[in-house]
Amino acid sequence: MADATSSPRARYRERTRGEIKAIALRQLAEGGAPAVALTRIAKEVGLSGPALYRYFASRDDLLNSLIRDAYDEAARATEGIAADLPASPRAALHALADAYLDWAAEEPHRYLLIQGSPLPGYQAPPDTLARARAVLGPFVKVFATGRPTASVRPVVAETETWVRDDEAAADWLREYAGLTATDPRAGAALAGTLLSWSQLHGTVSLEVSGQYAGMGHRARTLVTAQMDVLADSFALE
Amino acid sequence: MADATSSPRARYRERTRGEIKAIALRQLAEGGAPAVALTRIAKEVGLSGPALYRYFASRDDLLNSLIRDAYDEAARATEGIAADLPASPRAALHALADAYLDWAAEEPHRYLLIQGSPLPGYQAPPDTLARARAVLGPFVKVFATGRPTASVRPVVAETETWVRDDEAAADWLREYAGLTATDPRAGAALAGTLLSWSQLHGTVSLEVSGQYAGMGHRARTLVTAQMDVLADSFALE
DNA sequence: TGTACATCAGTGAACGCGCGTTCACTGATGTAC
DNA sequence: TGTACATCAGTGAACGCGCGTTCACTGATGTAC
Numbered sequence: 001m002a003d004a005t006s007s008p009r010a011r012y013r014e015r016t017r018g019e020i021k022a023i024a025l026r027q028l029a030e031g032g033a034p035a036v037a038l039t040r041i042a043k044e045v046g047l048s049g050p051a052l053y054r055y056f057a058s059r060d061d062l063l064n065s066l067i068r069d070a071y072d073e074a075a076r077a078t079e080g081i082a083a084d085l086p087a088s089p090r091a092a093l094h095a096l097a098d099a100y101l102d103w104a105a106e107e108p109h110r111y112l113l114i115q116g117s118p119l120p121g122y123q124a125p126p127d128t129l130a131r132a133r134a135v136l137g138p139f140v141k142v143f144a145t146g147r148p149t150a151s152v153r154p155v156v157a158e159t160e161t162w163v164r165d166d167e168a169a170a171d172w173l174r175e176y177a178g179l180t181a182t183d184p185r186a187g188a189a190l191a192g193t194l195l196s197w198s199q200l201h202g203t204v205s206l207e208v209s210g211q212y213a214g215m216g217h218r219a220r221t222l223v224t225a226q227m228d229v230l231a232d233s234f235a236l237e
Numbered sequence: 238m239a240d241a242t243s244s245p246r247a248r249y250r251e252r253t254r255g256e257i258k259a260i261a262l263r264q265l266a267e268g269g270a271p272a273v274a275l276t277r278i279a280k281e282v283g284l285s286g287p288a289l290y291r292y293f294a295s296r297d298d299l300l301n302s303l304i305r306d307a308y309d310e311a312a313r314a315t316e317g318i319a320a321d322l323p324a325s326p327r328a329a330l331h332a333l334a335d336a337y338l339d340w341a342a343e344e345p346h347r348y349l350l351i352q353g354s355p356l357p358g359y360q361a362p363p364d365t366l367a368r369a370r371a372v373l374g375p376f377v378k379v380f381a382t383g384r385p386t387a388s389v390r391p392v393v394a395e396t397e398t399w400v401r402d403d404e405a406a407a408d409w410l411r412e413y414a415g416l417t418a419t420d421p422r423a424g425a426a427l428a429g430t431l432l433s434w435s436q437l438h439g440t441v442s443l444e445v446s447g448q449y450a451g452m453g454h455r456a457r458t459l460v461t462a463q464m465d466v467l468a469d470s471f472a473l474e
Numbered sequence: 475t476g477t478a479c480a481t482c483a484g485t486g487a488a489c490g491c492g493c494g495t496t497c498a499c500t501g502a503t504g505t506a507c
Numbered sequence: 508t509g510t511a512c513a514t515c516a517g518t519g520a521a522c523g524c525g526c527g528t529t530c531a532c533t534g535a536t537g538t539a540c
Contacts, residue, residue: 202439
């Protein structure tokens with residue numbers, strides 16, 4: 001980021017932007033997205049309100065920036081371990097799911113920011129879709145080795161028609177698993193990813209928003225069981 | 238509600254309360270919980286702002302009322318079909334899951350109100366926990382017939398210690414499945430319910446918040462597959 | 475049946491708040507010759 | 508190396524908004540004798 005070629009002014013600018021985002025992130029943690037307020041950020045960072053507009057064009061611009069960062073961090077959690085995953089697809093799936101859960105548990109407010117209820121009136125910038133896909137990318141490769149059992153075959157069928165019609169889906173498949181849209185493994189790869197996503201999201205979001213409180217359950221146990229069952233239904237080795 | 242014994246005044250009061258809630262519900266649908274504003278409700282219902290305080294003690298009181306209603310309606314969706322479920326536990330599970338999904342799809346904003354990200358700074362009234370349990374009650378009975386396979390056994394183990402320590406859990410079990418906390422079927426009953434809940438929540442909340450958009454997937458297909466897989470892992474008949 | 479009183483619905487004015495954002499301006503830092 | 512200018516960071520005052528909520532009050536509806 002602060003490369004050697006950057007001027008002192010640019011470096012100062014980056015630092016201030018960082019401070020602003022850090023405070024915004026704390027407000028996010030304390031009261032959710034609605035609690036992120038420019039006026040209060042300004043006070044805390046020691047600037048007047050209008051000065052923030054040197055750094056972010058608007059409140060939405062600041063939120064977008066937080067969202068982008070959150071996606072990138074989430075992607076780092078899964079992509080970061082993608083290089084040295086266990087050889088066994090089943091073990092790899094568990095490792096990925098655990099990494100996903102761990103990140104969400106460490107950064108619950110950031111998880112809710114990108115995966116929680118949509119912010120009313122807020123329009124996500126178009127590049128978030130690609131970022132969202134990156135988070136799940138490594139799952140695609142794992143499920144490319146799957147042989148779907150009867151229960152999940154209807155999902156696979158839907159996925160196959162989707163990947164044939166949607167270029168973004170095909171790109172995704174190619175980038176993370178090196179498969180073409182017509183590859184026989186394509187359907188399983190995407191169907192498994194989709195099912196993983198929705199199951200992880202269910203458990204993680206209930207955990208993160210405290211709904212398991214008082215139930216004496218650890219999200220990790222649930223996730224492990226779910227991934228195990230899912231691995232069975234795709235006959236992962 | 239408007240029973241014969243109620244005075245005209247009481248009936249008028251109930252009607253106005255209903256109008257207020259209906260408008261609040263529309264605001265909720267249009268902009269989420271933050272968009273529910275007493276001032277705007279008053280204008281729409283044709284009253285001055287302060288007049289609303291005759292009907293609800295505060296904004297939070299109004300929100301609580303909406304939340305209670307939403308839980309009750311959700312419970313009606315699952316409990317309503319509990320009486321004539323198919324004899325086969327597997328078929329019963331599918332029927333319950335479909336009913337859950339259908340209700341959420343019909344009332345997305347109400348679903349998000351009770352199951353979405355927690356409202357920052359909002360304290361749920363204590364009776365919501367009991368209402369939340371009612372929604373999932375019928376699942377408990379279905380899974381009481383389950384014989385957990387290896388994958389889900391760790392979840393069952395956690396559930397068994399929970400039900401022994403927590404009176405509310407024991408009550409739940411007794412009320413919906415007629416089991417005592419020490420019954421050998423208790424663990425499976427609650428573990429299956431918990432897993433159903435988190436899986437349904439994952440798929441339903443992604444669907445309801447539009448995150449499957451452009452993916453050519455029907456939530457129903459995903460839910461069916463997930464419940465099938467879950468039924469397998471509890472060896473439901 | 476009429477009267478006296480209590481209860482309740484609703485009003486208008488007002489308070490105080492924090493919010494995002496705009497504007498015209500000042501002073502410091504960088505850049506070109 | 509010094510000077511002239513451009514760029515940029517930051518300020519203070521102000522705008523307009525909608526919000527939840529309180530208060531003292533009026534007028535209608537119900538209730539008791």
